[in-house]
Amino acid sequence: MSVTPEVVSQVAALARLDMTDADLPAVTERFARVLDMVASLHTIPTDGVMPMSNPHDMVQRLRDDIVTETDQRETLLAVAPQSEAGYFLVPKVID
């Protein structure tokens, strides 16, 4: 197998996903199957090939530096799970 349960655990932590000990073996097995499949890429010679991130090789377009957006605070806070006094509410992060 190309990947160990420890690696999957570590990746889950990076992705902010819970990974229980009970789920880990099955998740690792399927993860490894996908990884083994995509590893076939390594047989394709790509020396000197420039990576392609956009199908038309478009570059970032710039626009004039003028304010175009209006204040959306109330609208956006209205769809938040919890908010208070005009802010998103999260658990206490500083003691």
Place this chain on the structure above:
Amino acid sequence: MMQNVIGASAKTLLSLLDRGEISAVELVTEHLQHIRRHNSVLNAVTEILDESALAAARAADAQRASGEHKPLAGLPLLHKDNFCTRNITTSCASKMLADFKPPYDATVVSHLHTAGTVTLGKCNMDEFAMGSSTESSFYGPCKNPWDVTRVPGGSSGGSAAAVAAGFAPWATGTDTGGSIRQPASLCGVTGLKPTYGRVSRYGIVAFASSLDQAGPIARSVEDCAMMLNHIAGEDPLDATTAAIDCPDFTHGLSDDINGLRIGLPRQYFGSHLDPAVAVLVHAAIAELEAAGAILVDIDLPLTHDAIATYYVIAPAEASANLARYDGVRFGHRCADPADLQDLYQRSRSEGFGEEVQRRILVGTYALSAGSYEAYFKKAQQVRRLIRADFDRAFESIDLIAGPAAPSVAFTLGAKNQDPLTMYMEDVFTLSVNLAGLPGLSLPAGFTEKLPVGLQLIGRAFDEATVLRAGHRYQMMTDWHQHRAPMISGVSS
């Protein structure tokens, strides 16, 4: 006359409206009743918008009575549930967004609204558009109207099933690796994935930003062209839309295809293709030849490697895009979080389904230090080679033809136990997304009473040629006019 409107094309319905032979209220009411009657079996629509649809239909009738009306006033439409619709739930078929009512419309939604269409509801899909069967939906699987023991394909399975069942003459879909074309093929309808950059992605829940593209699922090529006219074009809200002029896509559809050079990739007709599907696709291509096209064998040697390329790039982009679901700003939030880490982890683990979590994991791995060069960069390099293969082919041909999917619709549960089996569904479609090209799937016959799709692939921004060849095929055949049992009344 009334039962004839169910299953009719958008063009037909528009001419009925224009001639005053039916009102928008009658048309919308008929469709809403038809949805109510059959959706419990199909599960193609996740939310039916009776009230707002009827109000919009009344407004369209009033507008038409006043003499001046919008071009598509009163024409019913369904949206895939990953298009943001203002104050209407946009769930992406995920628990994560089950209660999300966006404060704005996607550009596509807003264009179609401006054109006068009436939104009847939102369509079921694979969760976050990740899948090829519409079985991974939080709302349960959608069924195929041709055989309800089978899947409609995915991820735009709800849209394709809804159009095939006559719930609406057309619907929007999105296609990241085949999600318009494969379900169109499995449901016997016509679906177009436009060139990357042709249609704005603004307000479409992002999956893989360099691959995602929105397009129409309809009853005919003509209807696809008509919808494309309204949704295509540069959008200041999506910097990846192309500053390239959009022709009138309905213009020139009926021009002949004499001398059009059509490439047949050898790799599309190999062991991955069901022999019964191959027979029908070859027959469809022979029709195009009879219409004057010149057939040329070509090679797209990296066809199979596109799967590996796609399953690095799409999950990598997805893992970045889906990082926004943190339980803080919108979407699902877990109960009683102990601290911020717990809030993030439990909100995400509770909110995302299995396939979405798997892709986030694969994508996170591919982007992580130590794997980036070996996986993500490598896949981006192979992507360029795939694009180069298409470029080379298009030096001597105008169009590529082949199957849209390797088989007909499969039974529910047949492929969702193993991710790799499901990933094979898109073997003929996902390289088109990697290269950013337009692709069309259109009905090309039936085997064992199940529809088969022909795929036509064009040069970047040359939807016109793709649509012209597709329309020519539909002028010569009537496969697109076959009606699923649900419309003709054979079943329930």
